[in-house]
Amino acid sequence: MPTRVCCCCSALRPRYKRLVDNIFPEDPKDGLVKADMEKLTFYAVSAPEKLDRIGSYLAERLSRDVVRHRSGYVLIAMEALDQLLMACHSQSIKPFVESFLHMVAKLLESGEPKLQVLGTNSFVKFANIEEDTPSYHRRYDFFVSRFSAMCHSCHSDPEIRTEIRIAGIRGIQGVVRKTVNDELRATIWEPQHMDKIVPSLLFNMQKIEEVDSRIGPPSSPSATDKEENPAVLAENCFRELLGRATFGNMNNAVRPVFAHLDHHKLWDPNEFAVHCFKIIMYSIQAQYSHHVIQEILGHLDARKKDAPRVRAGIIQVLLEAVAIAAKGSIGPTVLEVFNTLLKHLRLSVEFEANDLQGGSVGSVNLNTSSKDNDEKIVQNAIIQTIGFFGSNLPDYQRSEIMMFIMGKVPVFGTSTHTLDISQLGDLGTRRIQIMLLRSLLMVTSGYKAKTIVTALPGSFLDPLLSASLMEDYELRQLVLEVMHNLMDRHDNRAKLRGIRIIPDVADLKIKREKICRQDTSFMKKNGQQLYRHIYLGCKEEDNVQKNYELLYTSLALITIELANEEVVIDLIRLAIALQDSAIINEDNLPMFHRCGIMALVAAYLNFVSQMIAVPAFCQHVSKVIEIRTMEAPYFLPEHIFRDKCMLPKSLEKHEKDLYFLTNKIAESLGGSGYSVERLSVPYVPQVTDEDRLSRRKSIVDTVSIQVDILSNNVPSDDVVSNTEEITFEALKKAIDTSGMEEQEKEKRRLVIEKFQKAPFEEIAAQCESKANLLHDRLAQILELTIRPPPSPSGTLTITSGHAQYQSVPVYEMKFPDLCVY
Numbered sequence: 001m002p003t004r005v006c007c008c009c010s011a012l013r014p015r016y017k018r019l020v021d022n023i024f025p026e027d028p029k030d031g032l033v034k035a036d037m038e039k040l041t042f043y044a045v046s047a048p049e050k051l052d053r054i055g056s057y058l059a060e061r062l063s064r065d066v067v068r069h070r071s072g073y074v075l076i077a078m079e080a081l082d083q084l085l086m087a088c089h090s091q092s093i094k095p096f097v098e099s100f101l102h103m104v105a106k107l108l109e110s111g112e113p114k115l116q117v118l119g120t121n122s123f124v125k126f127a128n129i130e131e132d133t134p135s136y137h138r139r140y141d142f143f144v145s146r147f148s149a150m151c152h153s154c155h156s157d158p159e160i161r162t163e164i165r166i167a168g169i170r171g172i173q174g175v176v177r178k179t180v181n182d183e184l185r186a187t188i189w190e191p192q193h194m195d196k197i198v199p200s201l202l203f204n205m206q207k208i209e210e211v212d213s214r215i216g217p218p219s220s221p222s223a224t225d226k227e228e229n230p231a232v233l234a235e236n237c238f239r240e241l242l243g244r245a246t247f248g249n250m251n252n253a254v255r256p257v258f259a260h261l262d263h264h265k266l267w268d269p270n271e272f273a274v275h276c277f278k279i280i281m282y283s284i285q286a287q288y289s290h291h292v293i294q295e296i297l298g299h300l301d302a303r304k305k306d307a308p309r310v311r312a313g314i315i316q317v318l319l320e321a322v323a324i325a326a327k328g329s330i331g332p333t334v335l336e337v338f339n340t341l342l343k344h345l346r347l348s349v350e351f352e353a354n355d356l357q358g359g360s361v362g363s364v365n366l367n368t369s370s371k372d373n374d375e376k377i378v379q380n381a382i383i384q385t386i387g388f389f390g391s392n393l394p395d396y397q398r399s400e401i402m403m404f405i406m407g408k409v410p411v412f413g414t415s416t417h418t419l420d421i422s423q424l425g426d427l428g429t430r431r432i433q434i435m436l437l438r439s440l441l442m443v444t445s446g447y448k449a450k451t452i453v454t455a456l457p458g459s460f461l462d463p464l465l466s467a468s469l470m471e472d473y474e475l476r477q478l479v480l481e482v483m484h485n486l487m488d489r490h491d492n493r494a495k496l497r498g499i500r501i502i503p504d505v506a507d508l509k510i511k512r513e514k515i516c517r518q519d520t521s522f523m524k525k526n527g528q529q530l531y532r533h534i535y536l537g538c539k540e541e542d543n544v545q546k547n548y549e550l551l552y553t554s555l556a557l558i559t560i561e562l563a564n565e566e567v568v569i570d571l572i573r574l575a576i577a578l579q580d581s582a583i584i585n586e587d588n589l590p591m592f593h594r595c596g597i598m599a600l601v602a603a604y605l606n607f608v609s610q611m612i613a614v615p616a617f618c619q620h621v622s623k624v625i626e627i628r629t630m631e632a633p634y635f636l637p638e639h640i641f642r643d644k645c646m647l648p649k650s651l652e653k654h655e656k657d658l659y660f661l662t663n664k665i666a667e668s669l670g671g672s673g674y675s676v677e678r679l680s681v682p683y684v685p686q687v688t689d690e691d692r693l694s695r696r697k698s699i700v701d702t703v704s705i706q707v708d709i710l711s712n713n714v715p716s717d718d719v720v721s722n723t724e725e726i727t728f729e730a731l732k733k734a735i736d737t738s739g740m741e742e743q744e745k746e747k748r749r750l751v752i753e754k755f756q757k758a759p760f761e762e763i764a765a766q767c768e769s770k771a772n773l774l775h776d777r778l779a780q781i782l783e784l785t786i787r788p789p790p791s792p793s794g795t796l797t798i799t800s801g802h803a804q805y806q807s808v809p810v811y812e813m814k815f816p817d818l819c820v821y
Contacts, residue, residue: 045088108146120170173240202276281324345435398447499549595635
């Protein structure tokens, strides 16, 4: 019961004290005396200068009642303060607010949950009042600390614990609403406050149901859930806090999230971490998304030596953040994202290589295997993130990223890549090559350029094709798939999947457009380079079925996307050259690979003949395929790539009807208006330094001597007759001095005709190839075995790696004359 005074003393007391005393009834159960409260309110509004005294006196009474545990009178005092606070809006209210906040602090410091909840409710009401002018001296440090502590309440009674936590969350929400809108009073965004507010909200959010299966933004909770569920209320408050964050204080709000996830070890499993960052990315303003991504990258760098699953959890969070940010503003962090991810990809491969080298038998080996699998999880997460990020970039940025990744791919013998592989070793280098090419494959997926020059500029095409000469068949597969992504501008690749003889290409409904001028120029400049890598790729000894399928798809896509009449002729020449190489087999390929090349040639010629729709050409191809079906099914893809296919012992005894003949193809195409002069010139790949750089033997060693003999444009019936013409008699006839003048005239005529009609790229390639061929063959001649002559005139027996030629008089061999060839 409040202290009562006598009438004479009461008359001497200040009026505001008398009005305050009158609102308290004899019995606190009766509640606030409303009539006297109206008088006090009228007095406060009429004389606002008395508000600070009213507040001070009410605070004095409340403090006394709190100490004496008079909860009833405490409730009445707080109700009176709330009504005065809501009724009075003037400059003089600021001193009253100080008294009010002092009383709220008293309630929050008490150990009684009811009083803590009461003080929180009063503070929330105060927080919703908009003040005309800010109070720069007012600070809320105590309230931030107290409300945060209430969020972590561990009361033994679950209902009371929940009630206190809800009060703490609502109090934090009130502090945020009261302070966050005033730019001059930004103390709430200071790290010491955010380090208390954010973890308190996340602590309560951990109780929420699993929601990581949501695809879109997290749904807003209902009003009932906000009041009854601490997790939902905390999530709503967290979302509101982030929504009010600006450019200058965004990082302060995000960094405590990392500290909380680290402290509670929530990166593995990372469902809660993913949920938190989904809320962050959907709540902040879109133009600030790159700040969050930068913070995740920075944290990934800081935790680079942690367990693989922890790093994988952080990378998966980055993936979710990137997936949301890619729909809006990425900002200037594009290259930084890829650079950081590629750096961690290298680190992961390095850790994996070190574990494999340091592993031993027994239990340690089992642990090494487990860590190896964990590192693969990290690597797959990085590749997935790179691919998703790259596929959502605009085309101009995607081209830059493609160049950036390609510049990181290490190629043996070169120093053009920018990735440090000194600590990886051969196994680690191969692993990083595969990872980078897989990343590049994902970035190029879905890329549609209007012209092939945009998709495959020279600065990108050259290193990509260099990688296609690497010895590992899996690396070559990835390179070919990257090229398919960039070439296939009309989504035809799925229709070409699998190498096979297509009965009717028209059933595929292939989409194509007229070749533009830019694409024609691209093929004139880079066509020989593409043909060369396809040619060499077919002759690799470790090829598997998928390699042949991808090479077939490459030829088909070039035909669809880039082929005019000139390119078609070049592709047919390439196919015939592959057939010849399989028959002659100077590379000593296994029989399976030789038959695989033959099957690839059959599948492609069947495709291209139907694409250009020349009846005679189609008829010749169909006839050869029909004969092969009956006599040599191992020359067809449907049989050679089938399990347990019977292989022939040799290819030398096969009839000409099993092969595609150059003269018949030229005859069929010539009748339809094609310029077939170049068909009689065997295809010769260009000679470059890439062979040595990629640990390959020189291409000069793979080219037959028949090229020099046939370079005078003399048509040949088939490859079998070409091989038979390479005899010593032919060599003798070629260097015989008799009739030299007529031969020289004919040769000059053919050279002039060739320079008038043949494309410049072909002439340059042949000149370079012949120069290297001649150098190589002369080196072989120097190594010939010279037997003693059986007669005074003297004869010379020539023995090479492939055949032994008949003796010839020494005086008839004039080696300097070989230079004309």
